Amino acid sequence: MIVRSRAPLRLGLAGGGTDVSPFSDEHGGFVMNVTIDKYAYATIAASDSGLVEFESLDSQCHETMAPAEVTLAPGPTQLIRGVYLRVADRLLGGRRPPVRIRAHSDAPPGSGLGSSSTMVVTLVAAFAEYFSLALGEYEIAQLAFDIERKDLGLSGGKQDQYAAAFGGFNFMEFYANDRVIVNPLRIKDWIWNELEAGLVLYFTGVSRSSAMIIDEQARNVREGKTQSIEAMHRLKQEAVQMKEALLRGDLARLADVMRSGWEAKKQSASSISNPMIDEIEALAFANGAHAAKVSGAGGGGFMMFICDPGDRVRLVRALSRSQGSVYDAHFTPHGASAWRLG
Structure with a gap:
């Protein structure tokens, strides 16, 4: 088997x-x-x-x-x-x-x-x-x-x-x-489709260890650092706001929440962003992106951008001229699955 x-x-x-x-x-x-x-x-x-x-x-x-x-x-x-x-x-x-x-x-x-x-x-x-x-x-x-x-x-x-x-x-x-x-x-079909049509996934070309960033976040909380803890509370509330924007189909609000969430995320640990990420972010906003964030702990890896679907081609072309790579990605409703052969 x-x-x-x-x-x-x-x-x-x-x-x-x-x-x-x-x-x-x-x-x-x-x-x-x-x-x-x-x-x-x-x-x-x-x-x-x-x-x-x-x-x-x-x-x-x-x-x-x-x-x-x-x-x-x-x-x-x-x-x-x-x-x-x-x-x-x-x-x-x-x-x-x-x-x-x-x-x-x-x-x-x-x-x-x-x-x-x-x-x-x-x-x-x-x-x-x-x-x-x-x-x-x-x-x-x-x-x-x-x-x-x-x-x-x-x-x-x-x-x-x-x-x-x-x-x-x-x-x-x-x-x-x-x-x-x-x-x-x-999520209603039209919301799913519109968000997916405006999603751009970009690999910076730099893999990073999330452990160092996560350890810094945890240390900041244990040590009671006010700026980091307040940033985490903002992130928590922005998850609620993101949920509401998705359910209502308010994609302008969704982009606002993602932008503010990314700014709060950068306050939770110093190593989450860096000059390379800032440069890519600026390039994306100059070419139609409405929101940007690093997926995961930060420091590198994949970045995601939200734009008007009509601006997606322009954004993809601009990012393709940088050092990283653009990936096609679609949402999936299914989780882990396993099957037998023989």
Whole structure:
């Protein structure tokens, strides 16, 4: 039997960073995001050798070892090994089956599209299907969060795992003790189409480690830095305003909220923006963009722009002349899925 899975990457529309502890634990966090048709993929099959095989196609790394030798040591296959160990040791009663696991993503690590967390979600979904584990969206997302944040000790928030598991437009609430509420939004077709027609996704060409930025945000909250905490509260309220603009189809208001949210985001940590990002942002606004922001923690990766659909070609041409790359992207209503072959 072969099992395959995929889970969608996401764009953070508003509230990003408020899903990170300790802010979400102390104040509650609100995030508005949407998934796009870029995915992380995984395949699981039996291993006839009696060994476990981990293969990251993105990094061209292939590791083979005895089941008892699998560890959480850092490396290109760490996420895959982390999922294998959590599922085997916690959900299979300590049984470590010989399997071959392969994974890859449509976006590089550090892209700002939640690629690492989405990879963990698609791996969890694949394991759930392969071993007939009864896991719903909340269970898959929480398990992925536990693997990435607790087992592997990687810095980050919670929105990426829940976006990948649920899919679509979601308003998410994050509270202490890992309490999460996902509110799927029913977006009218014309709003969906108009927003998608004016969306431009741009890769800066610079992948960055989100951990440093997220650690700075968390440190600012722990140390009680007023400017950073006030910025986080503004981000939280702008997620509510973004939700209302989406539901009403007020796209001018949506652009206003995105602009102000990006300015507030830059106040939460010094490393979120830089001269390269400022230059690209200025170029975009000079060529029809109404709003701009970095997707994810900041510092590089993907940027997203909202413009009038009639100005999209002009904006794409201008950005294409810079050092990065423009990507086509469409919203998707579907979250993680897995299926069997044979």
